[in-house]
Amino acid sequence: MNYNGATILIECLLEQGVDTIFGYPGGAVIQIYDELYKYSDKINHILTSHEQGASHAADGYARATGKVGVCLATSGPGATNLVTGIATAYMDSIPMVAITGNVGVPLLGKDSFQEVDMAGITRSITKHNYIVKDVNDLADIIREAFEIARSGRPGPVVVDIPKDVTINKTEYIKKDITQKTAEHEISDADIQQAKIMIEQSQKPLIYMGGGIISSGAEKELAKFAELIQAPVANSLMGTGAFDQSSYLSTGMIGMHGNVASNEAVMNCDLLIAIGARFSDRVTSKIATFAQYAKILHIDIDPVEIDKNVYSTVNIIADAKATLAQLNTVLIRKERTEWLGQINNWKKKQNITHTAEFNPKNIIENIDNLTNGDAIITTEVGQHQMWAAQYYRYTKPRTFISSGGLGTMGFGLGASIGASMGRRDKRVVQIAGDGSFRMNCNELSTIAHYNLPIIMVILNNGVLGMVRQWQNFFHEQRYSQTVLDRGPDFVKLAQAYDIEGYRATNIAEFNTAFEQALSKNEPVLIECIIDKDDKVLPMVAPGTTVNDLILN
Secondary structure (H helix, E strand, O other): OEEEHHHHHHHHHHHOOOOEEEEOOOHHHHHHHHHHHHOOOOOEEEEOOOHHHHHHHHHHHHHHHOOOEEEEEOOOHHHHOOHHHHHHHHHOOOOEEEEEEEOOHHHOOOOOOOOOOHHHHHHHHOOEEEEOOOHHHHHHHHHHHHHHHHOOOOOEEEEEEEHHHHHOEEEOOOOOOOOOOOOOOOOHHHHHHHHHHHHHOOOEEEEEOOHHHHHOOHHHHHHHHHHHOOOEEEOOOOOOOOOOOOOOEEEEOOOOOOHHHHHHHHHOOEEEEEOOOOOHHHHOOHHHOOOOOEEEEEEOOHHHOOOOOOOOEEEEOOHHHHHHHHHHHOOOOOOHHHHHHHHHHHHOOOOOOOOOOOHHHHHHHHHHHOOOOOEEEEOOOHHHHHHHHHOOOOOOOOEEOOOOOOOOOHHHHHHHHHHHHOOOOOEEEEEEHHHHHHOHHHHHHHHHOOOOOEEEEEEOOEOHHHHHHHHHHOOOOOOOOEOOOOOOHHHHHHHOOOEEEEEOOHHHHHHHHHHHHHOOOOEEEEEEOOOOOOOOOEEOOOOOOOOEEOO
């Protein structure tokens, strides 16, 4: 049949199994929105308050479900408002397709009204991007965009569609999409070499990242860790991929990592890095990182191999497939002495907070009251690290946070996407007052769709993480980090008909949170905490990763 480009786009989205889109309309995409109106029984469009909120929502949807997230914006400022969200997804390897409108093909390159070179702008923050200049190419490009977004190391793809392409017609032939199964060429020689390294090791440590979650390798990882009796440290993006209640878990590694994780990496004789990229926030002083260890690096992206840390042996392949093969050739080996040392390091983690009502007891109570079964989304800052440290993550896709880009304002939009994608889970957004201000306009989206998100704002009246650095390293010169201004967050929530509570002690917080859990609607809880509470442990810049500040 002959369809216009907008109809072809929607039909292709349906081919890909898309059921939810986050976006904001405008002139260049008006034809697409006209088709969305006709297809409203098949595709649910969530109208956000701002295009950045749409991109973060698509990202959160992808992280929570494992599917490709989709966002849609018009040309010019609409398209550029997606850029921060696209970059956030790119840094964390999140599958997303961002569709933008543009001026008609004859007007391209002429500084036309609301024209931007979206392909040029996003080239460095996407796996691939397209500008569709012929309606005959549209269907194949959309199909290819989704395949690129979800295959290999996932990531965002931008498809820029000029307005006349959405209007022009061509023949559309529906295709049944069968997602390709990646060919994992893992040589027996690589497996045997890795096996020998592991068997010869006395003090192995597994350092795992978000690649475990992307590949769905959590069961293979659990079996692998048990077989080789190795402790498991996670990057921020790997949070939840290994059950943190396990005796083998040492928790987060790096700048704000746990004592056991950071000591283990400096004392191990074999570091097995899986689906992790050796970020500077993990390695700190790179010259001394894991200096006594051989390094086995398993990653699907060849670009990451030897980019930051040189490996002794590497396997460029999917984590799930690689671990599955290793598990068939390994036998269980006891490492009682090494695990005993790990337990001793765990006992050294004794962090105190400045006030009785503090982030630790707030987040531990969230964990207890939700039975560890919520999806936690965060903004970026101190609260993000506290959320990573004090909630007990036992399953993948339950901790949703901007890691690589560190995007303040990410969490509220991401909570919308997570809530839409996982209606079976309660979403709790943990925010700082500084971050929450940035995209609090999305309260209107949450209210309109009555999403049962519990928003917990840890309000210390300052930009806490920057203030912490100013305290430690800049002689307490608190330049522009005191937030001595509004809004009143409870009143702000009430302005959107969202119930709001303010807690100044743990009893008030528990009462408010229990009431929030009992409601099938959004609730905001503002917690007034001490401005001098710090995220600890902390590694000072330029020092070794086990040179920890503990108080």
